Amino acid sequence: MADDLAVAVRAYEQARAAMTGARAEADRIVVEAKDEITTTRSRLAKAIVEAARNGTRQVDIVRATGYTRERIRQILRAGGVEAS
Numbered sequence: 906m907a908d909d910l911a912v913a914v915r916a917y918e919q920a921r922a923a924m925t926g927a928r929a930e931a932d933r934i935v936v937e938a939k940d941e942i943t944t945t946r947s948r949l950a951k952a953i954v955e956a957a958r959n960g961t962r963q964v965d966i967v968r969a970t971g972y973t974r975e976r977i978r979q980i981l982r983a984g985g986v987e988a989s
Contacts, residue, residue: 953977954984 953966966977981987 950980950984953980954986957981957984957986 949970953970953972956966957963963974963977963981966972967974970977972980
């Protein structure tokens with residue numbers, strides 16, 4: 906009986922340790938994904954501003970990005986382009 910208890914306790918502790926390790930890995934992946942989103946969002950904003958400066962119509966930028974016209978205007982204003 907005591908052996909069964911000891912085996913069960915060890916199995917439980919191993920399972921908890923594995924979960925803790927998995928959680929740490931998941932947290933790391935989430936942090937990396939958030940960093941990637943920040944980087945790519947900035948890159949997209951720069952591309953939107955550049956496209957507008959090169960004459961791309963806002964409606965075409967909206968279609969390409971899925972952003973609203975207002976969001977495109979905000980990005981353009983922040984990039985120094987007066988949106989129409």
